[in-house]
Amino acid sequence: MTHYVELDVRPILAAGGEPFGRIMETVASLGPEEGLRLLAPFQPVPLFAALGSKGFTHQDREIGGGDWEVLFTPAVEPTATAGGVSAAKWPSPLMRLDNRGLMPPEPMVKVLGATEAMQPGEVMEVLLDREPSFLFPQLAERGHEWLGGFDSDGVTYRLFVRIGAAS
Structure with missing residues (x-):
């Protein structure tokens, strides 16, 4: 069962900041059974490939008001x-x-x-x-x-x- 660490980048972006460094720091700190629950004011499509190359799959959904939730989950190695x-x-x-x-x-x-x-x-x-x-x-x-x-x-x-x- 994956445990998700939440990161809400909406305040960072609202203040004019760039959240990419914070996202990558959070991902680097994740344990083997942990994923990232990202909240953003838009669908962060460029992150899909960036984190995909680090072994994460994603599921995204709009949560209202133009905001998005994306679950980045560590990819499971095939077992068979x-x-x-x-x-x-x-x-x-x-x-x-x-x-x-x-x-x-x-x-x-x-x-x-x-x-x-x-x-x-x-x-x-x-x-x-x-x-x-x-x-x-x-x-x-x-x-x-x-x-x-x-x-x-x-x-x-x-x-x-x-x-x-x-x-």
């Missing part, structure tokens, strides 16, 4: 392997899909559609409600590799897909 793929370090995901709450076959359709927009070697991270056993043969047929497993909560299945060369 499939398709003969080793758990060697993969590049950070460039695309993230939250397919929880969708009824089959919609999660599979969304993943396969998203793979069409990606380049060989790129990685996608997908959150699911269950192990996508019917998706695995489809990925293999298209030349993609995958790693996946349930998060420590035992509820969310986290799938990483590395795009293979076009056949």
